[in-house]
Amino acid sequence: MKICLSECQVMRKIIFFSFLFGFLGWCAISLKNISAQQQYTEIEVIDGGNVIGNVKYVGDLAAVGLDLYRDWELSDTSKTPSEKLIFSKINNGLKNATVSIKDITKGKKKRIPTIHPIIDQQNNIYIPHVIAILTGTTIDILHGDEGMHNIHTRSIKNQPFNLGTTYKQRISKKFDYPEIIKLSCDLHKYACAWIVVLDNPYFDVTDRNGYFEICDIPPGTYRFQVWHEELGNLEKEVTVHPKETTSIECVYPQN
Amino acid sequence: MKKVGIGLCLSAMLFTSVAWAAEQPLKKETPPDLYEGTPDWYRAVYKDNVGLREGSGPFKDYFKPQMLDMYWQPNRHYEPMKNLDHSLFIEKERRDLCVTCHEEATPGVVRDWRSSGHKNPKSTPYLSARTAEIEKRTNRVLNEVHCFDCHADTKKNQIRMPTGEVCGECHRPQFDDFLREREVGRPNHIQSWEANTIVPWYAEAARRGYLYGQHGCDHCHSGAEKCDVCHTRHKFSAAEGRQPEACITCHMGPDHPDSESYGESKHGVIYHQEEEHFDFNRPLSEVRPGKDYRTPTCQYCHMYEKHGRFIHNPVMKGIWRMGTVPPKNLEYTSSLKDYPYGIKIISDKIDIYSEENVAKRSYWLEVCAKCHSDRFADTYLKSLDEFMFQAHTLADKAQKIVEDLIADGYLYPSAADRDPYPLSDGIEKQLSPAFLGEPIYNAFKTLKGKFPVVGPILGVYGMFLQQQDNPSNIENMYNRLWFWYKLQGYKGTAHAQPDVSWWWGQAPMMMEFTKIQSEAARLRREGRLEKAILTK
């Protein structure tokens, strides 16, 4: 690659050429990358089965420390409960766990939502706390607070970003590679959101009672993966029968 | 003001030594050498760089130095760091990059240097004059003394750890003064490393895996090659070196409570009360007693040479040599009469009334007379002599008790039944009869260390190395008596601290003496009983 060093900053012509080359290189690399990814073939699923289930955490809330004194000088923190670990008192259902099928190679069509999913910031926290999306999806990150935030991600494959925003700002970002990305604000450290980017359409995030549902899975035996930000990964093998609904339960043991 | 201060500081050293140098015939400039005048074997074991491969001193083959020694004995042990090769910076003489990087890597060092006379050697008229002298002498222009000037070894293209020799390139008179410490022999600073390495227990401890236990010894005794012991890096302030605090890191504790005795004496108390009125920026030779200093500092008395001149070392005027050497002027009953026996790392017995020492006494009186009457000062110093005679007599008596006990065969466990003297397999191989004294040499040769060694200076091994039953309790009692309490009493009396003199000195000496007496009586009784039972 030919580049010219200017004493000061930019030499546009050369930059232009370098970007031309850069673009060509990018094309080559992205082609290579597509072939290198785990193959997922889209087929029409006629006799697909469904899996419904419940992710549970049997344990004490105190097992995962909540630092109530953190950021004590900021008044609103005491009102904002941590979203790190929320589970139902009734059935121990764990909220915000992402359930996906790890080793599926063919299945239903990837449908990238045309209306961008939203992560909003209100009262210095992110809503929703965890979002799971398909590769290629664009997310809109909104700013609903009056104060200043920065939206800071720490991804490696997807281009990270760190943008300072104020009231009513809207940032649109597309995520092209499967990765678990933490989104946070350096001014309000207790708040963060997770963007789970997956390369097949079989996933769900548990609701506040820990329930999830994944539909239209071609019959077969799969490895289901559950991921939670505090409790980590859990794997379970599930056999899906045609046109049947299988019910499973994934339990994080207390440790 | 600060700059004036630094200027004055530097000048202090210069002034005194230049004055001294002026009367000497102009010496041909030879590169400064800390080991000037020492024999080849001495250089080979102390100066020649071996990195960390082997130790130093006559027993160098018996131990490898602890790694820190490379900073403490740079000539012998320093190795440049391997992690980052600095040769490129030295080769291209990139002085700017030293500061650029180290301003962040070691910011304290760089700020220190920035506030030193080295950064701005011509910032004040006074400093400029001193710098001009150096410029003339060394035939170079000094607008800034930079990291590079001291730390870059341009011949080997590597980083060096500066020793006094590097400082001596510019500060030659001070360096030569320091070198003169050799004239009076140990104890002094320039030979302080010998105290660790000629004694056999150091190598023995290393051999037994206790070298890092000697850390406490090494740290102070590293003053042999370096100037930053008193003028700490990287400010190298002369004013700092003139303050009593410059001395006390080493000169304290049971064997030489200089800090405690001076600090709590009236001299020291007034110093602490009025410290802020002391003008340490003045060269010692220009200090007006009562105005710049209301009481003397360590440096003011000990660095006074004679006839109004100061010298850049504090050992020239010493008479009692830190109190370990017995005086000639006493009759001894114990084997102290044959002193020195064992390793001759310290001078012969002192004749307190020798011509030299009488002259030295008059130099002391010259200092004292700045404030005290001649008669008062003379009386005080004579009372110190009397104290020392008493203390040495008591030590002699105690040694006699221990030696008689051994001679009568009551030492238990006996020398034959316990671990031998430290490094006894190496002593006779490494040290000559001349160095050891014929009888000791023969004893090591024939008895292989299975014999008791009591008293100054070899008998003190029990304070540095513990071996099976060696030394026994009574021997260590005697060590405490002569090496701790006698010296504490000496420092207390010499520095005019009555409490140290009595309660740290004379009183524990007597109590230890009593303990030795009763321990000896007990051992004798037990020995007799044992014999009686066995003969039955």
Added chain:
Amino acid sequence: MKPKVLLDKIGLWSATTVASAALMLSVMPMTASAINVPTEVTEVGKDTYKKYCSPCHGEEGKGDGPLARSLLPKPRDFSRGAYKFRTTPSGSLPTDEDIYRTIFYGVPNSTMIPWDILTEEQRLSVIPVLKSFSEAFEVRKPDASVNVGLEIRPTERTIAEGKKIYEEKLECWKCHGVEGRGDGPSASEQEDDFGFPIKPFDFTTGKFKGGNSPTDVYLRFTTGLNGTPMPSFAKELSDEQRWYLTHYVLSLIKPEETQNK
């Protein structure tokens, strides 16, 4: 009189011309020399990296070299592809030029010295080595450099506008402090992407890490500092506003007394 004045003037002008010509000549070759960044990791690159970079940045580029433990700020961990000083938008990889610039000029206020001591070939050869440490360079390519556009001249008005942004709109003071000393209320809790505490920059030192020119400072606001909490304000501020902020921040410089000596 008159001819003498004329002569003086001619003398002055001619001297100026000669001087500027000389200056031009001395500057020209440096600025105009084209350089080749090797695309592959070369032996020279490996050697140079091992000898001069790895002591701090580590053999694997993880910022964990033997000297790293005592350094603050910690040496950059290259494995994430997060480079602070770029001309590319927030989160983007740097251009080769950006990397070269940092190697050549160093990072003030850190132990990263200007490596002008190395040959140009050595400096260039290191670039592919650095890139090889991060998979980010395999999957992504740097975005286009941002267009700096025309610089705005600092006036009292622009500085006042910048102050308003600093204090009210963006609340920069929360980290950087009201006086720009890097001592704002949130300063102590800041962490970089690698989990190390990071100090917000103290503008009063005047040693800007990415360079002291207004353009350099402007670029920091526009591109952010990847791997640190410092975001990009490309979305939030207009081009002019970023210049205002630049002018205000540059007005905060108050060098340490020792530097005046």
